[in-house]
Amino acid sequence: xxxxxxxxxxxxxxxxxxxxxxxxxxxxxxxxxxxxxxxxxxxxxxxxxxxxxxxxxxxxxxxxxxxxxxxxxxxxxxxxxxxxxxxxxxxxxxxxxxxxxxxxxxxxxxxxxxxxxxxxxxxxxxxxxxxxxxxxxxxxxxxxxxxxxxxxxxxxxxxxxxxxxxxxxxxxxxxxxxxxxxxxxxxxxxxxxxxxxxxxxxxxxxxxxxxxxxxxxxxxxxxxxxxxxxxxxxxxxxxxxxxxxxxxxxxxxxxxxxxxxxxxxxxxxxxxxxxxxxxxxxxxxxxxxxxxxxxxxxxxxxxxxxxxxxxxxxxxxxxxxxxxxxxxxxxxxxxxxxxxxxxxxxxxxxxxxxxxxxxxx
Amino acid sequence: xxxxxxxxxxxxxxxxxxxxxxxxxxxxxxxxxxxxxxxxxxxxxxxxxxxxxxxxxxxxxxxxxxxxxxxxxxxxxxxxxxxxxxxxxxxxxxxxxxxxxxxxxxxxxxxxxxxxxxxxxxxxxxxxxxxxxxxxxxxxxxxxxxxxxxxxxxxxxxxxxxxxxxxxxxxxxxxxxxxxxxxxxxxxxxxxxxxxxxxxxxxxxxxxxxxxxxxxxxxxxxxxxxxxxxxxxxxxxxxxxxxxxxxxxxxxxxxxxxxxxxxxxxxxxxxxxxxxxxxxxxxxxxxxxxxxxxxxxxxxxxxxxxxxxxxxxxxxxxxxxxxxxxxxxxxxxxxxxxxxxxxxxxxxxxxxxxxxxxxxxxxxxxxxxxxxxxxxxxxxxxxxxxxxxxxxxxxxxxxxxxxxx
Numbered sequence: 018x019x020x021x022x023x024x025x026x027x028x029x030x031x032x033x034x035x036x037x038x039x040x041x042x043x044x045x046x047x048x049x050x051x052x053x054x055x056x057x058x059x060x061x062x063x064x065x066x067x068x069x070x071x072x073x074x075x076x077x078x079x080x081x082x083x084x085x086x087x088x089x090x091x092x093x094x095x096x097x098x099x100x101x102x103x104x105x106x107x108x109x110x111x112x113x114x115x116x117x118x119x120x121x122x123x124x125x126x127x128x129x130x131x132x133x134x135x136x137x138x139x140x141x142x143x144x145x146x147x148x149x150x151x152x153x154x155x156x157x158x159x160x161x162x163x164x165x166x167x168x169x170x171x172x173x174x175x176x177x178x179x180x181x182x183x184x185x186x187x188x189x190x191x192x193x194x195x196x197x198x199x200x201x202x203x204x205x206x207x208x209x210x211x212x213x214x215x216x217x218x219x220x221x222x223x224x225x226x227x228x229x230x231x232x233x234x235x236x237x238x239x240x241x242x243x244x245x246x247x248x249x250x251x252x253x254x255x256x257x258x259x260x261x262x263x264x265x266x267x268x269x270x271x272x273x274x275x276x277x278x279x280x281x282x283x284x285x286x287x288x289x290x291x292x293x294x295x296x297x298x299x300x301x302x303x304x305x306x307x308x309x310x311x312x313x314x315x316x317x318x319x320x321x322x323x324x325x326x327x328x329x330x331x332x333x334x335x336x337x338x339x340x341x342x343x344x345x346x347x348x349x350x351x352x353x354x355x356x357x358x359x360x361x362x363x364x365x366x367x368x369x370x371x372x373x374x375x376x377x378x
Numbered sequence: 379x380x381x382x383x384x385x386x387x388x389x390x391x392x393x394x395x396x397x398x399x400x401x402x403x404x405x406x407x408x409x410x411x412x413x414x415x416x417x418x419x420x421x422x423x424x425x426x427x428x429x430x431x432x433x434x435x436x437x438x439x440x441x442x443x444x445x446x447x448x449x450x451x452x453x454x455x456x457x458x459x460x461x462x463x464x465x466x467x468x469x470x471x472x473x474x475x476x477x478x479x480x481x482x483x484x485x486x487x488x489x490x491x492x493x494x495x496x497x498x499x500x501x502x503x504x505x506x507x508x509x510x511x512x513x514x515x516x517x518x519x520x521x522x523x524x525x526x527x528x529x530x531x532x533x534x535x536x537x538x539x540x541x542x543x544x545x546x547x548x549x550x551x552x553x554x555x556x557x558x559x560x561x562x563x564x565x566x567x568x569x570x571x572x573x574x575x576x577x578x579x580x581x582x583x584x585x586x587x588x589x590x591x592x593x594x595x596x597x598x599x600x601x602x603x604x605x606x607x608x609x610x611x612x613x614x615x616x617x618x619x620x621x622x623x624x625x626x627x628x629x630x631x632x633x634x635x636x637x638x639x640x641x642x643x644x645x646x647x648x649x650x651x652x653x654x655x656x657x658x659x660x661x662x663x664x665x666x667x668x669x670x671x672x673x674x675x676x677x678x679x680x681x682x683x684x685x686x687x688x689x690x691x692x693x694x695x696x697x698x699x700x701x702x703x704x705x706x707x708x709x710x711x712x713x714x715x716x717x718x719x720x721x722x723x724x725x726x727x728x729x730x731x732x733x734x735x736x737x738x739x740x741x742x743x744x745x746x747x748x749x750x751x752x753x754x755x756x757x758x759x760x761x762x763x764x765x766x767x768x769x770x771x772x773x774x775x776x777x778x779x780x781x782x783x
Contacts, residue, residue: 041700042700045700057707057711057726111750112576112577112750125570126570126571127572128572128573129571129572129573130574131573131574131575131576133576133582133748136418136582136584136585136588137418139582150569150571151547151550151554154563154568155553155554155563158563160562163510163524163553163557164510164552164553164556165525165527165549166526166527166529166545169529170531171488171491171530171531172533179536181534182536294401298406302413311536314428314429314497314540317416317420317426318428334494337534343532343535344493344494345493345494349493
């Protein structure tokens with residue numbers, strides 16, 4: 018790199034840095050949103066993966082024996098029980114979501130009561146109810162289960178917390194969005210405002226501008242992932258055993274690849290202004306279908322197949338690996354990281370051509 | 379009146395000419411309705427979930443009527459078969475090939491569980507049949523033990539946890555079947571089980587019926603939160619409003635026409651979303667009653683007022699959009715529009731209860747018969763009205779209809 022190129026690179030770096038610092042909206046998106054995602058989406062989607070915890074409202078009709086039922090409930094899962102005197106009170110509590118489902122025992126039959134509007138959670142509650150009913154059936158005839166399941170956990174100890182799984186996915190998503198919008202938001206906006214046309218007539222080389230944008234974005238994205246990670250550790254008291262070398266390499270590769278995907282969008286859309294809308298749709302699709310918040314196994318088969326084609330699926334898995342949450346072979350990690358690097362580098366020249374390309378009329 | 383209607387027409391025409399408006403206010407809500415219904419609409423239903431599971435039967439004393447290990451194996455094989463044509467089985471089951479070393483198979487599948495490529499590995503140990511027979515005959519003793527089936531899972535993989543939970547249910551049913559076959563469990567004395575639903579619902583509410591009111595409100599919300607301040611602030615910043623004020627058009631007439639245009643836009647949004655939900659996903663909601671229409675109208679006014687509030691707080695159009703973006707996500711996702719909001723921590727619950735969307739969403743769903751309602755009907759009306767009054771009070775004092783000279 019000649020002195021002139023280095024000087025223009027440093028000037029552009031400074032300009033990009035100041036621009037992004039002044040752009041409060043982009044800063045809010047990059048720093049605050051991932052944290053918001055963790056704090057909001059985590060608790061919201063926490064039930065989608067299934068849980069053995071529930072709060073039951075219990076009615077035992079006068080005269081009916083309750084010892085066996087209560088003992089069965091105790092062993093069914095992490096269940097809190099509130100006793101109710103009558104069905105009306107139980108229904109009211111159910112409607113107000115003070116209990117998750119109701120159970121009534123009159124000495125002859127078991128009746129389970131649900132709130133039909135708890136659409137996402139009723140499946141889990143019905144599973145619990147089935148378990149209680151099965152166990153109670155046996156105990157009612159003075160029988161004990163002869164079969165029991167012995168669960169053996171294989172994997173990282175840190176992965177046993179739901180949020181431990183969510184946070185790396187959110188980190189991957191924030192890297193993906195930041196890289197995507199760096200091109201199909203920021204760069205396309207420069208294109209639309211004719212700023213790129215003005216820069217191109219100067220001795221500045223397009224690759225210099227792109228390098229400056231990439232460097233600033235990399236730095237901002239890396240810092241933002243650290244902010245999110247430490248917020249998760251500080252506020253949610255999570256533990257991660259991060260391999261910082263792999264983490265750094267992966268963040269760089271993922272950011273470059275995301276900018277590459279933004280390039281594809283910018284090249285394909287007719288108007289530069291439409292690029293950010295397309296990027297928004299793509300990022301929302303990926304957020305829901307990449308297994309970030311809930312397992313893809315609960316989705317229909319065509320959506321599961323679709324999720325295997327999404328880059329964010331692999332980014333989220335790799336991020337879980339580098340933060341020590343789940344396992345992956347080293348070969349697979351380097352294959353993912355290498356592919357992301359390659360994507361970013363291969364698409365770089367196309368991005369440079371986009372910078373100098375005359376707008377379609 | 380003519381001036382008001384002309385402003386209304388201007389609002390609508392501008393909105394539909396802007397591709398960005400069309401995208402965010404109509405296409406995006408439709409897209410979200412489609413995606414969320416496809417993802418969450420079939421949770422738990424047969425043929426919609428599928429987990430990859432492996433099973434190894436290490437029992438060596440097989441054959442005969444007391445071959446319980448074969449019974450367990452056959453039940454899991456049955457679960458792995460599709461029940462109807464084109465319906466995906468709950469499990470895709472991998473087992474050792476004929477002649478394959480079972481220990482090597484177990485080691486390989488355990489590694490697959492650890493790496494997340496397999497949801498669970500079920501192992502029926504050697505001596506299972508004899509052990510189980512002993513437990514069945516020892517049922518009467520106070521110290522009767524249980525035979526175990528080992529399930530290797532990865533608690534770091536939610537799919538693995540779900541699969542294990544389902545496996546536990548299946549084993550519980552196998553348990554009962556074994557006890558029934560050996561004459562210990564009397565099916566005639568089985569406890570009858572009933573399932574009921576509160577409210578007037580005959581069964582579980584389809585997810586699309588829960589979601590559609592939320593998506594409609596989201597559309598209104600986006601129109602109010604983004605569309606209103608954007609229109610007013612950009613028109614002000616570009617001095618378009620200043621040109622209006624030199625005509626006989628007064629501010630109150632402009633506001634009336636603008637508001638009418640906003641309501642008309644919401645009506646268009648409603649029809650697009652309702653038709654999609656009804657004909658593509660079979661939503662069965664009925665909006666031909668006064669209560670749901672009243673809540674939709676109240677929602678439209680609430681978000682219009684919110685839009686005026688943002689327009690009055692922001693100094694420039696870009697600042698207005700930034701404020702709207704910051705408010706958008708917490709308000710939308712903590713208003714119960716897409717997912718139930720029970721079980722949230724106290725801090726988030728405080729946001730939920732301050733959020734007018736919470737009350738509007740609940741009021742609309744209760745009026746449609748989708749839920750019985752955790753909040754009182756009075757609250758679902760009074761709180762949005764309070765927000766309308768508050769927003770209009772602040773906007774009336776702060777909103778500048780012209781840029782400073």
